[in-house]
Structures are given as C-alpha cells and as structure tokens.
Amino acid sequence: MSDTVKYVLSEDRIPRSWYNILADLPEPLPPVLHPGTGQPIGPDDLAPLFPMALIGQEVSTEREIEIPEPVRQIYRQWRPSPLYRARRLEADLDTPAKIYYKYEGVSPAGSHKPNTAVAQAFYNKDAGTKRITTETGAGQWGSSLAYAACLFGIDVDVYMVRVSFEQKPYRKAMMESYGARCVASPSTETQAGRAVLEEHPDSTGSLGIAISEAVEVAAQNEDTKYSLGSVLNHVLLHQTVVGQEALEQMHMAGNYPDILVGCTGGGSNFAGMVNPFLGRQLRGGPKVRVIAVEPAACPSLTRGKYAYDFGDTGHLTPLVKMHTLGSTFVPPGFHAGGLRYHGMAPLVSHLHQLDLIEARAYHQKECFAAGVQFARTEGIVPAPEATHAIKGAIDEAMKCRAAGAGRTILFNMCGHGHFDMQAYSDYFADNLTDQAYDEGELAMALAGLPSVAA
C-alpha cells in the first residue's frame, strides 16, 4: 500500500543541452510573418523584444543547444526533478497499466515554468537588459519570471489579467515577494491598455490584452525586453530538460512509455516532456503514442483552425501559424488559467499536423475528480492545469484495464495546486460548472482571422 517508487538522478545528470526537435522533423515550421507585409520576418524585427541569443534559439535547427553553466547552476536548486511510479493510483484503478509521472512542482515557484524563466533571465542579463515585461493569467508564469529575474538582478513588470489580479491576490504577493511590480491589465500605463479601457471601462482583461501591454512597453524602451512563458520555440526548447531527465529515469525504471500524456495551454510543459521522446522516435527509436489534453472550454487543438493568427488582442505581435480559436475568442470561465489561451504553440500545432500527436479535450469537473483521486492516492494536490494530464492518464489506464493490457503510461505532473485551492473549494462545494463556449462566438472569431498567403 505505502510503497514509494521514486527515480532520482544525481545533479550531474541535469542535461547539458536543450533538445531541439526541429532538427529531426521531416518538415520545417511555416515561417513567422510580418503582419504588415505578409513576408517572413527576420531576427532584426524581433530585436526590440528579445535578446539576440533567444532570437537565435527561436529559429535554430541545431539538435542540441548548450545550456549555459549559470543556468544549470540555478537549475540545481530543484533539478533533477523526481520521477515517480504511481503505484497507489494504479492499485486504486485496479489497472494492469504502469503509470509514471514526472513531478515539476518541486521548483521554488511550484511548476515547470522556472525552467525557461531562468534561461530567459540569464540571456537578458547577458544582453544588458535592465527590465523585463511580461503578462500573466493566473500568475504561475509571472511568479516564475519574478523568481528568476530577481536572482539576476533584473526588474520585472508583470501585466496581470485584471480578473485574476483581483481574485488571486496571493499570486501578486508572491511576485512582490520576489521584487516584481504587478499591474492589473488593462492598465492606463500603455496605449493598448488605454484603448481597451476607453471602449470597455470595466474590462476584466485577457491574456491577449496583457500581452499587448507588455509588448508595447518593451518595444518602446531600449533597456526593456519582453518575455513569454509559453508558445514560442525557445520557451518549449528550455522545457526539454523535463523530457530528457524523464528519458533517463524511465531507463532507470527499466521501462519505456507506450503512451505519453500532457496538458496543453500554450504548449510548453507538453512539448518539454514529449519532444525528447518524439525525437527518439523520429531518429528510428521506439514509437510512442502522444496525447495532448486540453480544456473543453478552450479547445485550440481539437476545435481551432490551423491558420496564421496574432498572438495578442492588440495585434502587435507577428503572425504565426498555429491552431487557433481566433485572437478575439474569449473562453468561458474555468479554473485552469494556464490553459486559457486562444492559440497553441506553432511547434505543437506542427506536430499535430504531422500526425505525431493526438489531442483530446476534457471538461473541468471530470479533471478535478481525477485530481482528487490523484491527491488521495499519490499524496500530491495537483494544479488545475495538471489535472487534465492526470485525467488523460487515468482514462488510458482504464482502457488498459478493459483490454487487460499492461501498457506503460507517463505524464508530466507540471505543478502543485497550492495556489489554486479556491478551485478545489468550489469543486467540493459543487460550485463548479462545465461552461461551454458559444459556438457563434467561436465562428465569428475564426471568421476574423487575418487573411495571409500561408
């Protein structure tokens, strides 16, 4: 009953390079386009927003990109993260499946986000950046960047979606504990924010608006750069430490996953786990079935269009080809704030187009039920985002039970739920709803996609 099966790597097994799946894909990513000209953009177009090292990583097709030693040094605070076999969950499900999970909640911010925050802070420091702007929804990303930047002595301004700013004061306090400044978005500090407020003085904000604000400030200030917590290639790249460690830990376990499951919002925790496995497969290694799980209320992979779109509401970003619900799509309320984004990482969208991954969507109540089952068997209360991966893994394990198949399932438990207990309170009080998005609104948002020659 009480056995813990944990696979621990020594510190010298923290990966020395990030893995770039673009080196192994049969087709390159569609180019990123300038919204004005419709032409592919070059590094110089991005230079106001990002340090050149990160722009280089964004477009690189090298397989291995060396992790700078100062980044590995900070990774050591919590890496390598543990990989567990979920024996008690298996027993509770009475399944012949073997379930493993990688646990990223051991980081100081409680999720996988610091894997890229530390890297981005390092390259910005190296380039002389004095201030970084970013957006945050529920606050996981904002507090992770605040953590990383404070270790490098860089100021951080976080534009936090107003509804979360007001409902989740604890995340704001966390960012302030790390010395960051947290601003409710839309704010009066930017043109983008003021424009929204003029039209909608009571706007509760959105990730798209907050991105516009953060990008605007970075674009207009020499010593200020912008940082994103998911979606972009270099962000997904930094997360591959997760999958690379997991590969080695599965080897320790004497096992290899038949099925990989991850939750997808912007796509970074998912790609960080699965890309190293998919890379092996692409280079002739064992085939693995990969399942992306997304919220039914914001289903970019399962219901979005694969098309060029803006990353933000204010249309300040370049155009990227991705699965998108349209930049004007506003999902109904649900608790997994980290999965509330209208688009999917271009790289994850590309993997889906290439049939390397499949996708499915779940409603939040069934995910919380899975999260509670996980807490009561494995002892860790998962973040609402992570409950989607758990639900996906449990469903696969139950299929194994029905089929009498002892398959091996691995998922990324990307964070703990300590900052999301309100969601659990609501779940236990039966105050959660599985609100569907409005089909008419989705159709309208998709109809409004920019028309560019792809």
Next chain:
Amino acid sequence: MSDTVKYVLSEDRIPRSWYNILADLPEPLPPVLHPGTGQPIGPDDLAPLFPMALIGQEVSTEREIEIPEPVRQIYRQWRPSPLYRARRLEADLDTPAKIYYKYEGVSPAGSHKPNTAVAQAFYNKDAGTKRITTETGAGQWGSSLAYAACLFGIDVDVYMVRVSFEQKPYRKAMMESYGARCVASPSTETQAGRAVLEEHPDSTGSLGIAISEAVEVAAQNEDTKYSLGSVLNHVLLHQTVVGQEALEQMHMAGNYPDILVGCTGGGSNFAGMVNPFLGRQLRGGPKVRVIAVEPAACPSLTRGKYAYDFGDTGHLTPLVKMHTLGSTFVPPGFHAGGLRYHGMAPLVSHLHQLDLIEARAYHQKECFAAGVQFARTEGIVPAPEATHAIKGAIDEAMKCRAAGAGRTILFNMCGHGHFDMQAYSDYFADNLTDQAYDEGELAMALAGLPSVAA
C-alpha cells in the same frame, strides 16, 4: 552571483532510526502528572488517546528508536530533503559568516509536519485505529495529518480554530482534498465546544479549545485516537530525521555549525533539527550554540514560567512541566499561526533549563523583512513561522560581520509560505502591526496556573 550550493543525500541515507536525546541528557524529564491526583501518570492513562507504540516512544529513554520500513518508504516521497548553503544571502549581507539551511518545504504538505504525521498514521493503522482526531491552527498540521492518514486509509477529523477556518479556506480545501473532515472549533459536536459556545456564542476559538474537542472525541470512541502535531516527546522524536540528515550534509559540506537557529512554536521543528547536534555535544562532540526564536507576541520561552500546566483550555490533558504563558493566555493576532501556543514542548523547556539552548523573541514585521530578503536572494518564499529562524540567522550573521568572524550558522527552513501569501500582502501594504500582549492578562494567566507539587 548565481551559484547554487546544494547537498543531496541518496535515498538510502534516510535515517533508519529516530534519535532520542533523553538517552544523553544529564537529568530526566519531570514526570507528567494526573490533574486529579497530582501523581505521575502511567501508559494506561494515555491509552484511550494514543496507540501503545507511541506511548512507548513518549516515555522511552532509548537512544535510537527504529523507523519502521513502511514509514521510511513514505519518507522517500520527499526525503532526504536538501541542505543549501545560502551564498546569495551571505553576499547580500556582506558577512564572513557561512549560512546553511535545511529545507523542509519539499514535502507534499510544504513543511516538516509530515515527518511525524506519517509515523503517527502508521502506528495508528498498526493498532487498528479507524479515525484520528486532531486540532489545527493555521492548517499546516491538519493538512499534513490528512495527507498521511489518507495514504493509510484512516479517517481524519480536524478541529480547526474558527478564525482560521473562516480566514483560511484554502487550508480547509487542502485537507478535504486529502479526504479529511474539517470542523470549525468551537463546534457543537463536543461538550467542550458546546460549553465554550454557551458562554461565548461568537467565540473565534483557540488552539487550546480545539485540542479539548479533539481529545474529548478520541477519549469517548473506541476506534478513534488523538494526534498532536508538536509539543509531545514522540512528535519531537519523529522530527529528528531533519537534524540527522543535516549532520551528514554538513559533513559533506566539510563544515560544522557553530550556531544553530530554529523557530519555536510547540517546539518540534526546532528539536528535530537541534537534538541530534546537541546529542553529539552531550556525548563529548563539538559544542554548538543553539538559539530558539519565538514570536514576541507569544513568548513562552522568554517570558513564560517553567511550571506544570495543562496543554489545553478545557483542562482535559495531563499536566506537563513546561515554559508556559498559562493555558488561559490568548496571544494578540499575528500571522505565524504555527507559533501561537501558550506552552513550549516539555523537552525543549527542559533543554532550556539545562542551559543547553538560549531563546530570543522577535516581532513579526522584522521577521517578514528577513523573509523577503531571503526570498529575493535564495529564491524561496518562507512560511511566516520560518521567517523567525531566518531573522535569527541573519542577526547572527550580522554580528559575525561586525566581529569579522567567519562562523558557521545552520537553520531549519521548516516550510514554504505558499499558503500564507495574505501575510505578505499585508506586509507589503503596511497593514501589519507588532501588537504586544497585555502584561496584565499575562500576569493573570500565570497566576491561574494549577498548583501542584512539582
């Protein structure tokens, strides 16, 4: 700037026994007395409340008490916990002191509390206990016991101080996630609770009242036992895994502490860290200066009387000799709920009487300032309780700076502050006060101590 210095032990270095300092002390503990007879109590008096194995540990004078293998198995979920050198804090303080800290926030509940919760759940399971009752203030202990008990399939009823129950719904949700039942105390479920409510219908509760409720339910039900998260010998004993690991990790670091600092509420995280070091000293090993840091608003060690007192308000517990402010003392409000207890562990009180440790008290605002400095240098936001240890360590490091002395300081960072961000919000908004207790009330509480021949 960015170096992480972390000392990691492999899993087989999880201690195989708990260390009992009573074996090495020059004088035994004063006996525990029956409140009715004034005579020392025997194991049978405690049998309605605790399984016999724990009663045996409570009175044992054996030096090493073997840790059952199922307990070690669950410890493996997060143990051995890391020990860090606080290099960035040292640099920020510009001190020649070397500062180390053991980090217990990596447990599933985020603090050191599961070290004893798992052990207590195991022995209760072994004795056939179906339900455990306990009290909790801020909720750290309640959620730790809920975690441990659910792994062993034991029901838990937590009596949570009403003011915390209402102000901290997230801890309640955490306990419920682990399947525990959480009741606001005083409740109508017990005689003790009803008696308080009759006299004070608006009572906001206290730890003392909640203990009375939990003890009453356990005493009256055959299959129900009671569990305490600190104060008692067996609880302190279970925490010695912390200090034993730290001893080995300091050896890895090629260093030995000149000064040990810990925060004290009931005394368990403090004793867990310092007892293995004090034991070495008592057996002829190196001498270490030990500093207990307590809140100035509830200063049992620095302002309490060393006398026999009840552990609860309802006077259902036996009488124990300890530093106490009197069981009727109600401390003013402050955020470190885990340090809000009128008494100090008899064992820690005894160490103080024997001049093996010293004590000092700090106000909460200076502790939060230390906590924020720690977060911004070391990257971990500490629990309000732990900021007291940090403040103590920083003060010692600053004395080293003044003296040009490169002493080695070690403290126990007993938990993260993820559930306490309201306190940080209040601190940043300058809404915290350093409220002093009422001297007249303290004098009255002390005058009301039970009169027994000590």
